[in-house]
Amino acid sequence: MEMEILTKGYEPKDVENKWYQYWEENNLFFAEAPSEKRPYCIVIPPPNVTGTLHMGHALNNTLQDILCRFRRMKGDNVLWQPGTDHAGIATQNVVEKDLASKGMDRYAVGREKFVELVWEWREKYGGLIINQLKRLGCSCDWSRERFTMDEGLSRAVREVFVRLYEEGLIYRGDYIINWCPRCHTALADLEVEHEETESSLYYIRYPLEKGEGHLVVATTRPETLLGDTAVAVNPEDERYKHLSGANVILPVLNKPIPVVFDRYVDVAFGTGALKITPAHDANDFEIGNTHQLQRIKVIDEDGRMNELAGPYQGLDRFDCREKILNDLDQTGLLEKIEPFRNAVGHCYRCKTVIEPLLSKQWFVKVGSLAEAASRSVKDGKTRIYPANWEGVYFEWMNNIRDWCVSRQIWWGHRIPAWYCTQCGEVHVAKEPPQHCRTCQDPGLVQETDVLDTWFSSALWPFSTLGWPDSTNELKTFYPTSVLVTGFDILFFWVARMMMMGIHFMGDVPFKDVYIHALVRDVEGKKMSKSKGNVIDPLEVMDEFGTDAFRFTLAALAAQGRDVKLSEERILGYRHFVNKIWNAARLVFMNLDLEGNERAGERIYTLPDRWVLTRLGQVSEEVTRALEEYRFNDAAGLCYQFVWHEFCDWYLEMAKQGLYGNDKAVKESLRDIVQEVLMAALKLLHPFMPFVTEEIWHRLPATEGSIMVAKFPEPSDFMGDEDALREMDLLMGVVTGIRNIRGEMNIPPSKKVNIVIDVADEDVAVVLRQNMAHIQTLAKVEQVSIASGVPKPEASATAVFGQIQVHILLKGLLDFEEEMKRLGKEIKKIEKDMELSQRKLSNEEFLTRAPAEIVEEVREKVRIFSLKLGKLTQNLRFFEEIDD
């Protein structure tokens, strides 16, 4: 291996590709099945084949990769199951757009050819997002990559459909569905986006058939009037009780329709009279059923008025609205128009206004499935993090309606149902039947509808593992360990996986669900192309490197809060990556890279004992944070330790020995410094796989990939409480001196002499042993340590615990300044002191507060008064000189 010294700055581009290739070539992402090791499995939320990597993917997959790499280093048998989703409508739209650019549409090419084109498109572009995931460093087991429409998964889909049908949980029927006139398909309720819209409420007069007068109804969609088959009023409504059995005349079409009574009608809304269009409104449909009303469909699948719309036939629904309003106005039947805000449904894919339409569709009866899915979370079989999402989950499960699973598009799993052309008998089967089972006729045609994309996604946690076959993968990894996903697909996906998993596997699909936030821009807005505020993860990786990017995402991923991403923040973490790189450089410059020297017995100095003890503590804290999905805490702990403890204190102190003349100390240090660096790299690896691997490979004491190194744990290190205490003293003294130097603007080039006044002999010993560190770190020339020495003239004093450090500043000390500084410090402590004393003089505090809290305050008062005494003493010293 090359042993050159590292370049001055870290260059991510040079190393990222190299190491990803290395990991793949060495099969380091491969999961064993079966295996003796503890299993850990995550199924990836399959990205759309049409997609390219956006910030949401980047966050989602970074978090999964952190968990997978962490668990692997913990010794688990990790399977990160990858794959892609065929994304029915989305993908079909993309290919249709492509066709449109060539002046064609899907009807021109025909179904078979069109599906072929989509497959071709998928061959060509489907790998794009996979490569982008690799770029991000994702350690998926690519040998197990799946696609929702591959042979195995399609078999699982048919199996599930047929079984549900046979169990009576899938049925076909006439219902009002959400129809997208642009995509030409039904949509599930979830796929409709409601948007608050400024619209109008139109008051229309329906003349009474007998006698004078009219009934006024209020509606937002006057064009549906053409399909009205009744007007409903509330039976309790005094205004309309006399209309029992009456008819009104439907305007425009001039035909009588009945007045019906239904409790659904809200007396307080509009006029309390509701026009009923059973074929174009979900509620009206229900009311229509109750009263056995005719269903008249007046709007067709293109959103145009059909032949039943009389004079309006052929008009677009919105043009029809204008015309009908105009006509009503002409005949004096339009009473008034009020401005009105309501939520209008739009297609989640193409944003076209949804038309509720009567249609024959396939449904999954979800009641019992949802109940079981709900219970599993209540029983704690699946835990949702953060827990507040549980409420949202229950809420949805409790109010769930049957799931419309048929779609009138061409790209997807074609529903395995066949109709007899002779007798119409319906056959649902895994394989095409040869002939009709009732009339024996061989003329069977398959259902043209395909399944909702989420139908196959719902099977993902077990279909990818080989179901319906009983595979080793399934036995080893189901139920999976955790599902990591954004809350935007909690209902679309998570809820349905729960239902299907429990029903078909008899167990929940995952033990944990971790729900992360959405990535937004700096202002907290959702990133979208139309707003022009998208940050492209690929560009970020180009500019800052993947490790910095990943670390940023992890550091910002606090539970329950959105991730507001800014380039500044990423830049900050690039600096951190560079810091690590340079720390490694320092270590390298002092290593015997040829490996000729054998280190003898280790000599542990205070900084060594301290840093190793801290490593143990930090390892434990990082582990706990990751186990609890507190990614930001884990990242923060690494950052703080590596930069401010390892680099700022430990390495600075290690230089003493590394640059010194004592050969035994030097060799020991080389060993320890390398050990500490290795441990730090291991802690960082889940977050920053590339830079850690690069440095790891260059260290003489390492072997193989850092991916398979053991994650640090407390038992790897000494736990030396004394070292922590002693380092506190040492750092306190150094900080005290630096503090004064800083405030007095004494440049580092100007060395000072100090006198340390310390009563405790043990403390004196520690400081004496580490005198050299004080000298280097605080730029001190001479140190003298004694007990009860008088304050030297022309000195500034730092007080720390029971220690006083007098800094001799002959010719440098500005008396006024020092007096001001002391005065400021005294004032601050007096304030703290007063607060504490007030507490202690409060009888209730003394009797009611826990004893240890009271003792804590007493201890504070003791420390404060000690320090205050010393500070005042020093101030008086100057005042006397002043006199």
Added chain:
RNA sequence: GGGCGGAUAGCUCAGUGGGAGAGCAUCGGCCUUACAAGCCGAGGGUCGCAGGUUCAAAUCCUGUUCCGCCUACCA
């Protein structure tokens, strides 16, 4: 309409009952042989507002304002 989340330093955010923290930005001093993408130091906040509970509240409760999101069959 229902629900959820947020409001803490100039900015982005941690902090869930015992003396307010970090990063960035700002100011001052340093090219100290790993790193100026750096080092050392400093300043900066009645924790949205009003009540309440408590010996003690950024933290718990109630109300309120503003912002964001989810959800819904008042046409």
